[in-house]
Amino acid sequence: MSHKEARLLIGGDPGSVSPELAEHLANCPECTKFQREMIALDANIRRALQHPPAGAALAEEALTTPAAAAGAPGETSDADVVASVTASAAPIASAIGGPPAAVAPVTPPSAKVIPITGARGRQHKRTSSWPGWALAASILVGAFATLAIWTLHPTDTLAHDVVAHIEHEPKSWASSQPVSPAALNEILRKAGVTLDANSDKVMYARSCRFRGHEVPHLVVSTSRGPVTVLVLRFESVKARESFHEDGMTGVITPAPHGSIAVLAQGNENVDEVAEQVQQSVRWLPESH
Amino acid sequence: MRGVRNSGPETPVSSFDGSTVGAEPGDPIIRLFATMRPDLLRFAHWLARDRAIAEDIVQETLLRAWRARDALKDQTAARAWLLTIVRREHARLYERKRLELVPLEDGIEHEGMPSPPGPDSELDSLRGAILKLPLEYREPLIMQVLGGFSTAEIAQELSLSSTAVLTRLFRARNKLRTMYGLTPAPDDSASEGAL
Numbered sequence: 001m002s003h004k005e006a007r008l009l010i011g012g013d014p015g016s017v018s019p020e021l022a023e024h025l026a027n028c029p030e031c032t033k034f035q036r037e038m039i040a041l042d043a044n045i046r047r048a049l050q051h052p053p054a055g056a057a058l059a060e061e062a063l064t065t066p067a068a069a070a071g072a073p074g075e076t077s078d079a080d081v082v083a084s085v086t087a088s089a090a091p092i093a094s095a096i097g098g099p100p101a102a103v104a105p106v107t108p109p110s111a112k113v114i115p116i117t118g119a120r121g122r123q124h125k126r127t128s129s130w131p132g133w134a135l136a137a138s139i140l141v142g143a144f145a146t147l148a149i150w151t152l153h154p155t156d157t158l159a160h161d162v163v164a165h166i167e168h169e170p171k172s173w174a175s176s177q178p179v180s181p182a183a184l185n186e187i188l189r190k191a192g193v194t195l196d197a198n199s200d201k202v203m204y205a206r207s208c209r210f211r212g213h214e215v216p217h218l219v220v221s222t223s224r225g226p227v228t229v230l231v232l233r234f235e236s237v238k239a240r241e242s243f244h245e246d247g248m249t250g251v252i253t254p255a256p257h258g259s260i261a262v263l264a265q266g267n268e269n270v271d272e273v274a275e276q277v278q279q280s281v282r283w284l285p286e287s288h
Numbered sequence: 289m290r291g292v293r294n295s296g297p298e299t300p301v302s303s304f305d306g307s308t309v310g311a312e313p314g315d316p317i318i319r320l321f322a323t324m325r326p327d328l329l330r331f332a333h334w335l336a337r338d339r340a341i342a343e344d345i346v347q348e349t350l351l352r353a354w355r356a357r358d359a360l361k362d363q364t365a366a367r368a369w370l371l372t373i374v375r376r377e378h379a380r381l382y383e384r385k386r387l388e389l390v391p392l393e394d395g396i397e398h399e400g401m402p403s404p405p406g407p408d409s410e411l412d413s414l415r416g417a418i419l420k421l422p423l424e425y426r427e428p429l430i431m432q433v434l435g436g437f438s439t440a441e442i443a444q445e446l447s448l449s450s451t452a453v454l455t456r457l458f459r460a461r462n463k464l465r466t467m468y469g470l471t472p473a474p475d476d477s478a479s480e481g482a483l
Contacts (some may be wrong), residue, residue: 007473008451011458013432013439034473038461042433045464048414049334049434200469 006031014038015247015266017173017225025174036170039247039260046244078184158235159243159252162261165210165217166228167246172219173265174228175204184218189284191216191231192257197280211235220273225264227273231281233258317357321350327367328374334430335378337419345381349373354413371435372445375427417467425460428453 001024009021014035017025018107025032166172178200187207191214195202203226204219210230218229232252237259241252250263251274260281262274328349329452332342352373353360360369428446431437436446443453462472 004474006455008458011461011473012454013457014461037465041465044411044414045418045429045461046433048411049330049416051330051411051415064321159300 003028003031007034010038013266014042015268017265020178022174022226026171032170032174036167042266043245043247046247047136074102082127111208127250157243158232158237158259159241159250160245160264161211162230162250162252163243163245163248165208165230165246167261169206169208169217172206172217172228173206175219175226177206178203187216188231190214191233192284193233194229194282194284195280196282197276213276220277222273224268224273227268227270228261228263229277230261230263231255231258232261233283253278255281255283301452302404305326317354317360320363321353323372324367324370325350328370330433331371331430332374332378334418334434335375335427336381341381345374345377348377348381352377368435368437368441371431375431375445413467414464417464421460423461425456425463428456429460432457 001020004025006021006028009016009018017035025035060196133283178204181199183207184195184199184202185201189204190207193216201221202218205218206208206217207214208217208230209215210217210232211234213234215233216229217232218231220227232255235258237252237254239254243250243252244267247272248263248265249267250261251270252259252261253274255278260274260277262270262277264273325346328346329342332345332349333339334343334395336342349370353370360366418429423430428442431442432439433444438451439450442448443450446453448456458473466470
């Protein structure tokens with residue numbers, strides 16, 4: 001594969017790495033750098049597109065209920081549900097009982113602001129005080145959004161550290177030669193685990209320093225592309241945590257000892273792989 | 289544009305006064321459509337770059353989807369199905385209405401497209417850059433990133449080869465790279481089919 005072909009594939013779909021591309025990347029630092037830049041850019045594009053171009057206005061309208069704004073929640077009938085599909089966006093949200101949480105992840109602050117303004121100024125909403133309320137709402141929206149973004153930004157989270165670690169080893173994704181069983185077992189043994197799985201699917205295995213401990217960093221070849229696995233014996237999580245950051249989709253699941261992080265590039269669903277990894281990892285009680 | 293409707297009031301779903309015609313109240317598919325409406329609006333808005341047009345497109349999309357609901361065998365595929373209708377409706381709208389085009393900068397400035405709440409001006413700049421992409425580049429990018437369509441699916445939908453789609457996506461991202469101060473990758477393909 002030529003550089004030109006590699007860059008076309010990367011630019012066309014940064015999150016997708018075919019075996020041929022992986023082979024090229026393994027020997028081409030320039031294209032690897034280009035891929036890393038494009039994955040980062042793609043993550044930003046994805047974030048940018050989550051807002052409609054008109055920003056809060058559209059999202060707010062889609063999520064706001066006119067019934068609530070009019071102070072008459074719960075009066076929407078099933079017939080209105082049907083009608084709402086062809087009417088404006090607002091009654092739909094009302095009819096289905098509010099915004100679906102997964103639809104507009106950064107807009108809940110807007111939705112929270114509406115009742116506040118409505119409770120205090122509902123009677124005046126369409127009178128001359130509208131510009132004032134609009135300004136106040138805008139400020140509150142901004143404040144809530146800033147707070148939400150600041151609060152939810154995964155800077156200090158385990159997921160963020162996992163992503164940052166993987167970004168420091170971009171070539172790991174491109175490995176195409178299976179790791180020898182002996183080398184793999186040695187790395188796993190250091191972490192006190194074994195793997196009940198076909199080792200010829202493991203294309204990359206390193207013992208990496210992560211948060212002060214040595215952890216196995218594996219890349220497993222799957223039918224959907226390479227998947228990175230970090231066995232985090234010393235990092236406990238209370239519940240399963242899914243995340244999407246910097247062009248990677250991942251999940252961290254609780255394990256009998258610590259946790260396991262499984263990540264893929266792009267939007268690939270890793271739940272199935274994470275489940276398989278959970279079942280394949282055997283924790284050695286005598287270690288660590 | 290808000291008043292533009294592409295269907296007459298003889299729709300099987302409802303009339304615009306809200307009275308139900310031909311639909312079962314509480315029909316699961318109505319609720320399914322309703323939950324997806326914000327996604328459809330966002331998708332249509334990025335395609336059309338105009339909120340009112342996007343609303344019209346989505347309305348028409350839902351009407352068409354309702355009429356063709358029997359074709360939806362697998363409800364898990366509803367999102368992709370509806371997004372495809374949105375894209376076609378967007379294309380059809382422009383074919384039929386021959387809308388008067390306004391220079392993008394004018395449109396953005398005059399409509400005062402507000403920035404989404406949040407401190408990230410970099411994302412705002414990126415949004416502006418995406419909006420300025422020609423439709424031939426913006427459309428496959430939105431289909432891929434926002435719609436989750438594969439290259440093959442985009443190629444089929446746009447009646448292009450997969451290589452042509454990859455080229456358009458490559459060029460779209462390449463244009464966006466420049467706003468990050470990154471050097472655009474060489475684009476020496478003479479045509480979209482060149483590899």
